[in-house]
Amino acid sequence: MELFLTGVVLKPKGLKGELKVKPVTDFPESFLRRREYYVGKTPKDVVLRKVQSASFHQGFAWLVLEGAGSREDAEALAGCGLYVTRDALESMPDDRAYIHELIGLEVFDEAEGRVGKVSDVLQMPAHDVYEVDTGNRKVLIPAVEDFITETDLQKGIVTLRRFKEFL
Secondary structure (H helix, E strand, O other), rough: OOEEEEEEEEEOOOOOOEEEEEEOOOHHHHHOOOOOEEOOOHHOOOOOEEEEEEEOOOEEEEEEEEEOHHHHHHHHHHHOOOEEHHHOOEEEEEEOOHHHHHOOOEEEOOOEEEEEEHHHHHHOOOOOOEEEEOOOOEEEOOOOOEEEEEEEEOEEEEEOOOOHHHO
């Protein structure tokens, strides 16, 4: 089963097991709708937990999960990830993509042809950066309109301009 990280448990609040969660999703409001998460330190050691209550305040989700009804139970979950399955992911607008959809795309330069594959997407404060594996080395390309001219998930390609500037 493929799981996707959607939040990280930061710390407990109060005595009844409420958890402060940092969203790592473009859809933080989804924390108010989701009824279950796979919870664990890694995707390999997760346990399915139902949501008993959820709220959102000042950029953080506040959850009470089944089986974590005390402060001690909640403290044990600090640092855990909250994961969802692919079918539980929110639909992206047509001009956006999930990171897992971008990794593996073939990368082409408008003038040079194929230059490599997207091997990772780094989330930086200003914008994402695509790590492109050329076969010889990895090159970082800012994911901005000045360099990325097209991303076509159906064709499995990213087209850029001025790739040689990054070599």
